[in-house]
Structures are given as structure tokens and as C-alpha cells.
Amino acid sequence: MTSRILLGFQIGSGEPVYVPLHHLAIFGMTQLSGKTTTLEALISRSGLRAIAFITKRGEAGFTSYNLVTPYYKPRADWQFVEGLVNVALGEKVKYEPGMRYGIMKVCRGRKDLRDIQKAAVEFARETKREFMKAVYEKLAAYLEIVVPELDRWVFADKLELAEGVNVMDVSGMRLETQHLVIASTIDYAFAHLDHVIVIIPEAWESIPQGKMTPVKWVAQQFIRKGAAIGNYMFLDSQDIGGIDKTPLRQCDNWLMGRMKEAHEVERILKQLLGMKVPAEEIQTLPLGHFYAAIGNDVKKVYVLPVGVPEEVGRDVALGKRSPESIRDEFLKPKVMEMDDLVWKEKYEQLEKQFADIRTKIYSEVKGEFEKKIEEERQKAFREALKKVDEIKKQWNIEEYQQTIVQLKDEKVTLEAELKKLEPHKAFKEALVKFLGTYVPAAGPPGFESSVPSDVSVSVEQPALTVKVERKSVELTDKTTEGKIAIIYAEEKLPSDKWFTTTDVVNAFVSHGWPRDPRIGPTLDKMCSWGFFEKHYAGKRPEYKLKLKPQEARSKGLLKEVEPSQLPTDKSVGLQLPRFGCDA
Ligand SMILES: Nc1ncnc2c1ncn2[C@@H]1O[C@H](COP(=O)(O)OP(=O)(O)OP(=O)(O)O)[C@@H](O)[C@H]1O
Ligand SMILES: [Mg+2]
Numbered sequence: 001m002t003s004r005i006l007l008g009f010q011i012g013s014g015e016p017v018y019v020p021l022h023h024l025a026i027f028g029m030t031q032l033s034g035k036t037t038t039l040e041a042l043i044s045r046s047g048l049r050a051i052a053f054i055t056k057r058g059e060a061g062f063t064s065y066n067l068v069t070p071y072y073k074p075r076a077d078w079q080f081v082e083g084l085v086n087v088a089l090g091e092k093v094k095y096e097p098g099m100r101y102g103i104m105k106v107c108r109g110r111k112d113l114r115d116i117q118k119a120a121v122e123f124a125r126e127t128k129r130e131f132m133k134a135v136y137e138k139l140a141a142y143l144e145i146v147v148p149e150l151d152r153w154v155f156a157d158k159l160e161l162a163e164g165v166n167v168m169d170v171s172g173m174r175l176e177t178q179h180l181v182i183a184s185t186i187d188y189a190f191a192h193l194d195h196v197i198v199i200i201p202e203a204w205e206s207i208p209q210g211k212m213t214p215v216k217w218v219a220q221q222f223i224r225k226g227a228a229i230g231n232y233m234f235l236d237s238q239d240i241g242g243i244d245k246t247p248l249r250q251c252d253n254w255l256m257g258r259m260k261e262a263h264e265v266e267r268i269l270k271q272l273l274g275m276k277v278p279a280e281e282i283q284t285l286p287l288g289h290f291y292a293a294i295g296n297d298v299k300k301v302y303v304l305p306v307g308v309p310e311e312v313g314r315d316v317a318l319g320k321r322s323p324e325s326i327r328d329e330f331l332k333p334k335v336m337e338m339d340d341l342v343w344k345e346k347y348e349q350l351e352k353q354f355a356d357i358r359t360k361i362y363s364e365v366k367g368e369f370e371k372k373i374e375e376e377r378q379k380a381f382r383e384a385l386k387k388v389d390e391i392k393k394q395w396n397i398e399e400y401q402q403t404i405v406q407l408k409d410e411k412v413t414l415e416a417e418l419k420k421l422e423p424h425k426a427f428k429e430a431l432v433k434f435l436g437t438y439v440p441a442a443g444p445p446g447f448e449s450s451v452p453s454d455v456s457v458s459v460e461q462p463a464l465t466v467k468v469e470r471k472s473v474e475l476t477d478k479t480t481e482g483k484i485a486i487i488y489a490e491e492k493l494p495s496d497k498w499f500t501t502t503d504v505v506n507a508f509v510s511h512g513w514p515r516d517p518r519i520g521p522t523l524d525k526m527c528s529w530g531f532f533e534k535h536y537a538g539k540r541p542e543y544k545l546k547l548k549p550q551e552a553r554s555k556g557l558l559k560e561v562e563p564s565q566l567p568t569d570k571s572v573g574l575q576l577p578r579f580g581c582d583a
Pocket of ligand 1 (some may be wrong): 028030031032033034035036037061166176179232238287288289302303304323324326327332
């Protein structure tokens with residue numbers, strides 16, 4: 001890094017001309033003056049890093065540079081947004097009635113342009129004042145164009161500069177987006193970098209006279225405070241007229257090249273610190289020739305481009321050769337086969353690296369994804385189990401399962417009982433044939449001999465009395481019938497409403513007896529004995545006492561045996577009453 005940089009050679013004398021490191025402005029006609037070539041030469045010889053922008057398609061100017069991703073950081077302060085609107089509307093916001101007030105209002109407390117745009121739409125909808133409604137609508141409509149445009153580009157969130165010239169290509173972007181990127185970059189350089197040169201392209205456009213733009217806002221700050229930490233701004237413009245004079249006043253180095261337009265020529269002449277130069281001189285300046293106002297001196301110089309030997313440059317200054325010959329010999333892009341090969345190899349290497357990184361990322365993402373899926377699966381499984389438990393609790397599934405087991409057992413028993421009944425069917429048919437009239441149905445399946453002996457059935461025609469032997473059944477708590485008989489005798493079953501097998505199970509449980517799948521069939525059997533009756537509530541069988549225990553006792557159909565009467569071998573140590581049931 002040096003504070004004195006070789007610019008070129010003085011016309012006529014061939015003396016080297018140096019410029020001190022400072023803010024600089026360079027003007028001249030497009031392509032015919034050589035502005036970018038000059039800037040590249042200065043940067044290259046300064047040893048500083050520089051950041052420049054390609055704003056027009058096909059325009060590069062620099063022969064060697066490092067391409068960097070455009071940098072953009074969202075900002076949401078009103079000054080910034082006002083600048084942006086200025087770029088778009090091409091007018092001075094401060095003269096647009098209500099606009100500055102509107103911008104300040106929509107920007108308050110917002111985090112980015114998207115936020116501000118939403119706010120503008122809302123304000124337009126809600127305001128009662130027609131005049132302000134129009135202002136907000138204008139603002140919203142404008143941001144509606146800018147905000148989606150920002151989404152189209154990939155921006156870097158950090159600025160990493162290589163030695164020499166770094167270039168951001170913003171040529172495909174809308175003018176406002178270009179300004180956002182340039183402004184963000186200047187802001188970043190201002191806040192985080194030192195010894196960096198920022199080149200402002202088309203300065204008449206980004207730092208215009210009279211109105212604020214995002215670039216102007218930050219450029220002013222950068223120029224005012226940058227030099228102290230070695231940051232400089234180089235302004236590049238085709239003319240002087242349209243540029244804001246505040247930053248220009250801070251430039252101690254002015255380089256003025258060929259210019260045709262009369263007003264511009266006049267402006268240049270005024271900057272020559274009193275040096276008398278004919279206007280035509282400015283209008284016919286050859287390529288690479290500039291009037292350089294450096295500090296208090298003005299010199300006519302031939303700028304030495306990068307890659308051109310000093311003595312060759314001096315020859316041009318001495319009029320021994322033309323700048324065009326320099327251009328054609330040193331500056332024309334050459335077909336460099338060797339370079340091409342090097343680049344091809346580098347490209348292939350990068351491509352391979354990229355493929356490797358892609359594969360790595362893919363497998364990492366895949367692994368991560370599979371892990372996530374497994375976790376989610378486990379989670380879902382645990383949740384499902386929890387749900388099942390809850391549902392189980394709600395539905396009392398175990399009770400249902402118990403009922404299902406009971407029903408299955410009942411079915412098996414019933415089928416067996418039905419089989420036993422087969423001979424009766426034949427007997428009944430024979431009897432019907434013989435009697436030719438109604439015969440009471442046989443007892444319940446399997447209990448043909450247990451039809452209560454006290455039942456007399458009278459049939460009217462012909463008079464017939466059927467008497468069945470009465471048989472006493474002794475029950476103990478060893479059988480299901482016995483257990484049911486015990487809870488019946490103890491009046492543990494509801495006496496005047498329907499009950500279910502579950503009620504009987506509960507009574508069993510209160511006795512300390514296990515759940516018994518034969519409860520259903522046994523209850524049915526006892527229905528046939530006339531103690532209970534049965535019906536169905538939907539699909540669920542329900543039972544009711546047909547004969548209350550007291551009634552059964554009074555009729556002698558229920559007898560309870562005192563514990564002392566228990567045969568010793570049947571003693572279960574429970575001192576349970578034994579009872580007999582006449583059936
Ligand atoms: N000092 C020089 N000696 C010889 N040729 C030069 C010199 N400066 C520039 N040129 C040539 O002139 C052409 C234009 O140069 P350059 O791109 O620097 O112009 P510019 O002023 O930046 O133009 P624009 O305004 O379009 O950006 C290029 O071909 C370049 O090689
Ligand atoms: Mg240029």
C-alpha cells in the first residue's frame with residue numbers, strides 16, 4: 001500500500017505524475033476517455049482492495065477482477081426509504097405533499113421493506129383523509145414493484161473482498177435494486193472495512209444533484225468519515241453536471257478526460273484552477289489523456305494502464321506513439337490458450353468440489369431427515385399408546401372383554417344344552433300328535449328334570465294335569481349356581497330392576513370370588529327354575545328377580561342350612577351358609 005500512486009506521464013515532458021491517496025472523481029466520455037482503465041491502474045498500483053459495480057450489461061472495463069455476490073442488508077429507516085422512492089419517482093420526495101410524512105409513518109417500528117409495504121397498504125385502507133390515502137397508495141404501489149424484485153436475487157450477507165478489484169455485477173437488476181446493493185455495500189464498508197476503495201459507477205445517477213437516494217445517503221457519510229481509516233471513494237461519471245456537489249467538494253483528485261458537450265466542457269474548464277485551456281482541447285483529448293487537478297496542481301497526463309511498461313507509457317506522453325497502439329498491443333483481450341487450460345482445470349476442480357459438497361450435504365440432510373422421521377414415528381407410536389390407554393379407560397374395555405368371554409362360553413353351553421334337548425323335541429312332537437293340542441314347552445335346555453314340582457299346568461282342552469317330580473338341589477359356594485344362589489339369598493341382587501352379568505360379577509368380587517365366565521349361562525338356568533327372568537337391552541342380556549328371596553323362602557323354595565350343619569369334608573372354613581333350593 002502506498003499513499004502516492006503513479007498515475008501516468010505528463011504530456012510534453014514525460015515526467016511521472018503521482019496522485020496522493022484521496023477521494024477521487026473521474027469524468028469523460030464513454031469509451032473514448034478511458035475512465036475505468038485509469039481507475040484499475042490506480043487501484044492496482046495502490047495495493048488496496050476495491051469494490052466496483054457493473055451496472056450496465058456488457059460493461060466491465062476492468063481487465064482483471066474478482067466477481068463477488070451482491071451484498072444487500074434490509075434497512076427500514078425512513079431516510080433510506082425516502083431515498084428509494086426518490087430513485088423510483090425521479091422527483092424530490094420532500095416536494096411531494098405528504099410523502100415524507102407518509103414514509104415516516106409507515107416506517108415507524110418496521111423491520112424491512114416488506115413490512116413497510118404491508119403497512120402502506122394498511123394505512124391506505126384505514127386513513128380517512130383522501131389526500132393521505134393517495135400518498136399511501138402511491139408508496140404501496142411502488143414498494144410492490146421493489147419488494148418482489150428483491151426476492152429474485154441471491155444476496156450475500158457479508159462482504160469478503162480479495163486483493164485488487166472486486167466487482168459486483170448488478171447489471172440485470174432494476175435501478176432501485178442496484179441502488180439498494182450499492183448503498184448496502186457502502187454502508188458495510190463504512191461500518192466494517194478499512195483501506196478499501198469504493199467505486200461509484202454512473203455517479204450522476206446514484207449521487208444526483210438535488211434529491212436524496214439510498215446511495216447518496218450513505219456515500220456522504222462514507223466520504224466524510226472514510227479517509228480517516230483509509231477508506232476512499234472514487235466517483236466515475238460521464239459528466240459533472242448532474243452530480244451532487246457535496247461529495248464532489250470532498251474529492252481532492254479530479255481527472256477530466258475528453259468531453260464534447262459545451263456545458264460540460266465549461267464545467268471542466270472551471271475546475272482547472274485558473275489554467276487557461278481552450279475548449280477544443282477538452283473536446284479533442286485523445287484516449288487515456290486527462291487533465292488532472294491534484295491538490296493545487298493541474299497537469300495534462302497520459303494515464304499508464306495496468307500491464308503497460310512505464311517507458312512505453314512515457315513514449316505516449318512524449319508523442320512518440322499513439323494510445324490506440326497501446327490499446328491494440330497491450331489492452332486488447334488476447335486469446336490465451338495457456339490461460340484457458342488453467343481455467344478449464346480450475347473449473348473442473350471447482351465442479352468436482354461442488355459435486356462432492358452436494359453429495360455430502362445430501363447425505364447429511366438425508367440422515368438428518370431419516371432421524372427426524374424415526375423420532376416422529378416413535379413419538380406418534382407413544383402418543384397412540386397413550387390414546388389407546390385413555391380410550392380403554394373410557395370404554396372399560398376389560399369389562400367388555402370379560403363380557404365377550406362370557407358370551408362365548410354361554411354360546412358353547414347353550415349349544416350343548418340344545419343338543420341334549422333333541423330327544424325332548426321328538427317326545428314333544430309325539431305328545432302333540434297324541435294330544436293334538438298345546439303342550440307346555442319343556443324346561444330350559446338341559447334341565448328337563450328340574451321343572452319346579454309345585455307348578456301345575458292346566459290346559460283347558462282336553463283337561464290334563466302334568467305333574468313333575470320335585471327335586472331338591474343342594475348348592476354350595478363351590479359351583480356357580482351355588483354362588484349365585486348365595487348372593488340371591490343374601491339379597492345382593494337388585495330386587496325391583498333389571499341387572500346385568502356385570503352386577504353379578506361385582507357381587508362375586510365383593511364376596512372375594514373370582515370373576516366367573518359361567519355367570520350368564522347359570523343365570524339363564526336359574527331363569528328356567530323360575531327365580532329370575534331375562535330380556536335383552538339391545539344386544540345385552542339383562543336379568544330381574546322373578547321370585548323375591550323372601551317369597552321363595554315362604555314358599556319353601558329356598559332353604560338355608562346353618563353352618564354347623566355343614567358336612568366336615570365340605571367345610572371351606574368360610575362358615576358359609578349352605579342352602580338348598582327346591583326346584
Ligand atoms: N490509457 C489508455 N491507453 C490506451 N487505451 C486505453 C487507455 N484507457 C482506455 N483505453 C481503451 O479504451 C477503451 C475504453 O476504456 P474504458 O473502458 O476504460 O473507458 P470508460 O471511460 O470507462 O468507458 P465507459 O464510460 O463506457 O465505462 C478500452 O478499449 C481501453 O482498452
Ligand atoms: Mg467505465
